[in-house]
Amino acid sequence: MNFRYRFFASLSILVVLLLRAPSKAEVLRMIGPEDVGGAWAEVIKRFHERHPSIRVNYISGPWSTDERQNMYIRSFLSGDPVELVYMDVTWTAKFAAGGWLLPLDEWFTPEKQQEFLPGAVKAGYYEGRIYRVPVRADVGMLYYRRDLIPKPPRTWREFERICQRYSRPPDVYCIVFQGMQYEGLVCDFLEYLWGAGGEVIDPKGRVVLDSPQGLEALKFMRKLIERGWAPKAVLSFQEQHSLSAFSQGKALFMRNWPYAWTILNRQDSPLRGKVGIVPFIHKEGHESVGTLGGWGLGIARGVKEPERASKFIEFATSTEAQKILHFRRGAVPSRKALFFDPDILKVSPHYRDLYEIVMRARARPVHPDYPRISDTLQKHVSAVLAGVEGPEEALKIMARSIEGTLRGREEGYLKRIAIDYDLRRTLLNTVLFTSISVPLEFILGLLIALLLTAQFRGRSFVRLAVLIPWALPTAVMAMSWQWMFNNPFGVLNDLLVRVGLAERPFDWLSGPSGAMFAAIFADLWKTTPFVVIILLAGLHSIPQELKESISIDGAGPLRRFFHLTFPLLLPFVRVALIFRVIHAAGIFDLIWVLTKGGPADSTRTLCIYIYEVAFRYDELGYAIFLTVLFLLALIGMSFLIVRLTTLGYERT
């Protein structure tokens, strides 16, 4: 027996040692979106031919740029950084400030920089040093149906007139754009803001968002939805959704990036040849400004032999590679010369015009805390679009929030809690969610438990079925719920319409109340079984004799419940209540996957907020502070629950 112990002990130590040493791959990794058209595959293939000793691996990540940013940040924080940092224009400041990037000044010299679009290059600078080589540029533009609109609008007023004349909702809307709460919304918003002469931060560093121009921009955007010129569904649109709607002929205009042009003019596209582009509309008396977008490559700090990475970057930003990306993917090059390249002009003659637009594109505010600024903008602009917030209020809050962010992390945590607007909103959501979800679960759970105490055929099957929702993975089922709440393909809408409870399908996940309802419904489905099991145990624990006695004493089933069943059930209710309240207050998985906290932050609960503070805004200290407070609150809550549910007889 001794031998066996020693054998197992040494085996486990061996296993631990083996597992503990992850083999550091000599592969250079980069994360990007789905490689449609195989553009990157081709680039990487050619690179491998030329440099067989350097291996590059392209990791396909989600479409959402925010998600991919999170992935990069997580990799940096974990100590195993992804070597090639494929970054959006807005990430540079944060990544550089976090010390996660290697400066590239040594080989990406000013001479070399000349070959690229100045705006794109500038976006790779932080505090005087360059960290990013632009791979592709992007600028927001207005697409329009050339076959339907004779003369495209340049100003807001012209645009409104065309909308009034030509759009016929709900079959054909005037415009579709990116209205979901994500980075794309900020790009859209800024185009209206700048086009009205407004600004977020002035050159001196002051926040000037709360201005008449800002108000006009917001009001105009809101008007688009109110008047029905843009469908309410834009609240859940990202680029691919607006493109999808536009290409199906559901709108006359679309705000999107240049890549859409290539797709819309493919052989099999129904809109081939019918689409035109112009700079985005501006307010009368001001200028059109497109938001600069685009992607570039940087090198993560801590990479062994960074020269190998720089070799790849040089290739990936070469003329050859950019042409591949353009032809296969519709990517707009970042090299100036390519806008006049004959091969490219043959296929995309509009690039000459595009050049002008791109050169005038403007970058978003550069600041290491940009993610937080962007979050604030996203939240409140989408709140205004959703009609949840008034434009004046939103502007005020945004300005104050950004001021707070810019002022930096100077405030102590205690003070911060008082001024943290997001925290307040989050708490409200959490309380709302918990106080609706938990009572409903208990009522439903009690009814089902009572049902299960009765004898009927198939009872054990019902009991089994009841157990299933609880056993299934929340995050995974949340995907299913997304699908079920989908509009128009969602089965729930279909059922409601069929049964007659609703005349038209409802956009559940686009609106704040719909999203909260969806979240509560999905949570209810999942957690009621738990309550059922505990209450069932409680019901079974009541001795049969007591029930008989009280019915002899004169109680019918209803009074029996109140005088006997419920009081004796309280200890079990207590257990279930504590578990459930704590779990509901700390809910994460479900909401993260279902709505990510949106739309307009209407489902952002406390734990999602804490998570974002820690892993997205990189403020571990504040996150821990909040966690501790939350824990204390939960403990206090538990005590309260115990107090309230303990009857006299248990106290003796």
Added chain:
Amino acid sequence: MRRALLLPLGLLVVIYCLFPFFWTVVTALKPPQEVFSLPIRYLPKALSAENFVEVFHKRPFSRYIFNSLIVATGGTLLTLVLASLVAFRLRYMPVQRALSFQRWLLVGAIVPPTLLVIPIFVVIKALGLINNPLGLILSYCFLNLPFGVWMLYAAFSRIPKELDEAAMIDGFSWGGILLRIILPLSRAALAVSAALIFIFCWNEFLIALTLMPDQNRYTVPVGISMLSGASIYEIPWGQINAAVTLTTLPVILTVALLERWIVEGLTAGAIKG
């Protein structure tokens, strides 16, 4: 209660509980085009395994399953081993102390993983175990230990101490008593605990998301949540539902097989609680 009402009520409950799963499977079995056809069909016109095939194609889904298996199995084993030792030790303590010890453990169990994610992350990173299945296994063990101790202690206490004494007289060592006598007699509780812990590890999302940023190390729930556009036009709902089906099927089978014991186990715990 009128008997006639009970069966349809029960049916209603069953439909409510099983419908999402049913719909997921139906969607997964539809050929990709039919997934997006309107009006919605409740039973697929044609059955197709294409979604399932695509899932394994587009993403290293088999890798995810492999990762999940390693982590869940490892977590379950480690937890049960440690929980057995702790519960065994508790067996020899006076009952009151053992119960209050467990109550303290339970406090740890009640705290939602969301709050523990940050401390866990910090610790695991300090150990250098990010992106390493061992990091996740340790975390899961930590999270499930209270539950495991609870279940096993309840099972162990049902074994009369006289057996231990007889074994001691017969010449067993402590380890022997645990391995040869106590554990074999607690097979049912061990099986139920193993099943529930395995399910928990299999389903777990947040910690896996945080501790395994490397795409190759994703567990299944994280992998599924990252599934996105096959083409720029659409989110691959067909594939997503196929992936969900594959993930949830083993869980359902486990629960179906062990249903009665799961209910018993949780019930017993609730009464003690």
Added chain:
Amino acid sequence: MAKVVLEKVTKTFMGGRVSALKDVTLEVPHGKFVTVLGPSGCGKSTLLRLVAGLEKPDMGEIRIGDRRVNDLPPAKRNVAMVFQNYALYPHMRVADNIAIGLRLRGYSAEGTKRKVAEVAEMLGIDRLLDRYPRQLSGGQQQRVALARALVREPEVFLLDEPLSNLDAQIREQTRSELKRLFKELGATVIYVTHDQAEAMTMSDMVVVIEAGEVRQVGTPELIYRDPRHRFVAEFVGIQRINILEGDLKGGDFIAADEGLVIPLAAFHQGRVYLGIRPEAIHVGEGMGVDLVAQVTHIEPLGPNKTLFVKIGTKELKVLVRADFEVKVGDTLGITFSPGDVYLFDAETGRRLYVR
């Protein structure tokens, strides 16, 4: 107080597979204390529950007073029940436990309070009114259960083995208290027990049940003196009755293996069981039947002694005084009166009056 009548009541369980009561007809006169006596599983508890309304009969009628109550729920039958395990509501204080029946029926608050105080005093638990059941001893709990029943002033009291959970000493004391109490109240009581001593000492009437069938109904003396069924004879008695299996031939009882012959002058032929109580057998001769036996075993029993004696191949028990001098191996003459002999039909168990 009311009388209770069961008429041709049959009750089965498990879809007819298990039969609890077979065609039972019984009348409990008003104001009488009736004990239903029998071994476990004989159906006595079922009978009680049928009267309470906790079960419904498959066939037959149950009447309380003059009301047919078959279809009435327990709450409407105006009965009160004391359970074997007392069934006190753990989450209510003693006072509330007692009062609940009145509260549920809409009694006034002061009226209730008064009645509760009365009953509590009567049973000596008035100091316990504020406690919770778990703080009481078994005996105290039982009184509370009793108080709860008494305060309702029902038409019928139903008691389901209320003494079986008490310690032996308290049991006897409580036994007499209960009897006195119910006599004072003039209550109609149906009392269920398997303890024949309880039945004999407390009841006005005893109903002996075996396997769902009523074997005999009568006063305790009658049951004892004149059992109508072998089961009754075996069940009732200070000590277990002597039973011998055999045949009646030519007026004599011949034991099955011919080890013993008892002349009886009986005019019946056939297979019978013969019963004779140990206390009816005396040492000596001249009471009518004289036999010679050898002592095989002696068991002291307080003021008496039980002698196990052998005659031929059969063994009998004889009750003698403790100071009777005898030792194992002694040969004795024993005698008893043929009038004390009971003969039962071997097949039906019924008593044969054949002398």
